[in-house]
Amino acid sequence: MSHRIAVGLFGFVVILSGLFFWTLVPFSQGAEDGATKTSLDKAFPQATKCKRCHERAYEEWEASPLSRSIHSPAFRASLHEYLTFSSGQDKARCFRCHAPHINEFPEQAETFVTQAQSGDPALDGVGCAQCHLIQHVDRTKQPPVPKYVTGKTLFGPYKDFVHNLAHQSMDLDLFRKTDLCLNCHLAVPTAANLGNKNDLLGSWAASASVKSGKQCQTCHMPEQVGESANGEKKRTIANHSFPGRLGKLRQEAAKLDVATQVKGAQTTVTVTLRNLVPHNLPTTHPGWASVMLDLTIKGKNLKTVFNDQRVYGRTYADAKGTPTVFDFKAVKVVSDTVLKPDETRIETFTFPTPKDTRSFDVEVSLNYAPVTGPPAFLQRIEAESTKGAQDPVFQPIPIVSSVENIPLR
Numbered sequence: 001m002s003h004r005i006a007v008g009l010f011g012f013v014v015i016l017s018g019l020f021f022w023t024l025v026p027f028s029q030g031a032e033d034g035a036t037k038t039s040l041d042k043a044f045p046q047a048t049k050c051k052r053c054h055e056r057a058y059e060e061w062e063a064s065p066l067s068r069s070i071h072s073p074a075f076r077a078s079l080h081e082y083l084t085f086s087s088g089q090d091k092a093r094c095f096r097c098h099a100p101h102i103n104e105f106p107e108q109a110e111t112f113v114t115q116a117q118s119g120d121p122a123l124d125g126v127g128c129a130q131c132h133l134i135q136h137v138d139r140t141k142q143p144p145v146p147k148y149v150t151g152k153t154l155f156g157p158y159k160d161f162v163h164n165l166a167h168q169s170m171d172l173d174l175f176r177k178t179d180l181c182l183n184c185h186l187a188v189p190t191a192a193n194l195g196n197k198n199d200l201l202g203s204w205a206a207s208a209s210v211k212s213g214k215q216c217q218t219c220h221m222p223e224q225v226g227e228s229a230n231g232e233k234k235r236t237i238a239n240h241s242f243p244g245r246l247g248k249l250r251q252e253a254a255k256l257d258v259a260t261q262v263k264g265a266q267t268t269v270t271v272t273l274r275n276l277v278p279h280n281l282p283t284t285h286p287g288w289a290s291v292m293l294d295l296t297i298k299g300k301n302l303k304t305v306f307n308d309q310r311v312y313g314r315t316y317a318d319a320k321g322t323p324t325v326f327d328f329k330a331v332k333v334v335s336d337t338v339l340k341p342d343e344t345r346i347e348t349f350t351f352p353t354p355k356d357t358r359s360f361d362v363e364v365s366l367n368y369a370p371v372t373g374p375p376a377f378l379q380r381i382e383a384e385s386t387k388g389a390q391d392p393v394f395q396p397i398p399i400v401s402s403v404e405n406i407p408l409r
Helices: 004-023 053-064 073-085 108-117 129-133 179-185 191-196 216-220 248-252 375-384
Strands: 134-138 145-148 154-155 166-171 223-226 235-238 254-263 266-275 291-298 302-314 316-319 332-336 344-352 359-368 397-407
Touching: 053 266, 073 108, 129 134, 129 154, 134 179, 179 216, 179 248, 191 332, 248 397, 254 359, 254 397, 266 291, 266 359, 291 344, 302 344
Parallel strands: 154 166
Antiparallel strands: 134 145, 223 235, 254 266, 266 344, 291 302, 291 359, 316 332, 359 397
């Protein structure tokens, strides 16, 4: 064998070694075959390994909130609050959704905590493996529990998957169903004592969208045309940027109708607000999540002469009756103004008619509100963030708005 041929074969073997990163190590297949449990990093490889072949999906995921599930300053600050409150008990609790593979490695909860607190975890929270190794979601438990099968088979929604050397593939109907998402997005595990009073989605199952056959993936993983893997023939695939609070999808979440009535020295603005999504708006975890309707009236020289808000969300009280934004401290829901699925809410604002002007502007906006909470909590988020007070959680996120000029006779 010539030296050139030998080098070529060696290079081919090295390439195959990279492709078989998911297949050449011993994996646990669950309780079925009693195989030896493998290490955390081998059972759930980082998404960067998937990028080698799935560059499009990786780039979409990398820009999504899921990729930052344990990386965000807000999560680290919340984790600190929870661990302090619970005296370090049940350290796995927050990770059951933010890094659900902890369900397979509960004995390594301290590792997950240390990784998250580092600010630059070497493990993913919700990455490729954390979803594509789920074979089943047990809805009989609350919150639902995912069943992982770690090994060389990845599950997905494609019947026409392309066979490859990196891993085996299996089509599962689960990946086209809402059940996959309900694994984490159905309930708040740290406030289970509140029962249905603290549900995330509301009466989503009875919504018009669900009755028409829509699943979570319909809106939050919209179909597009592209490659699932590099070099593959283009086809209909799912988007992995998971639009919702972020992305243009939020602009379709609600509708505003604004009516202004001037009666001499007094003006009334009536806002008809309709929730267009088949679940609560907002979904109320984390506990500070809220949506704010803002009305601003601008008179002469565009000077603000009136401003008022309505806030939609939940407020909690702890065991001492003190208000709290942390649902893990909550023992009761004090108020609930969340917009229910398909709900229409009418808000009325009354104020003095602007003077010394021929017209005035009515500006109405619906926004996701910035993070709220105790000063020490907000300061911790700011300190944890490389952007400080400019971290996105401190900024409102626009949903929909309306601007109208009202003439005065």
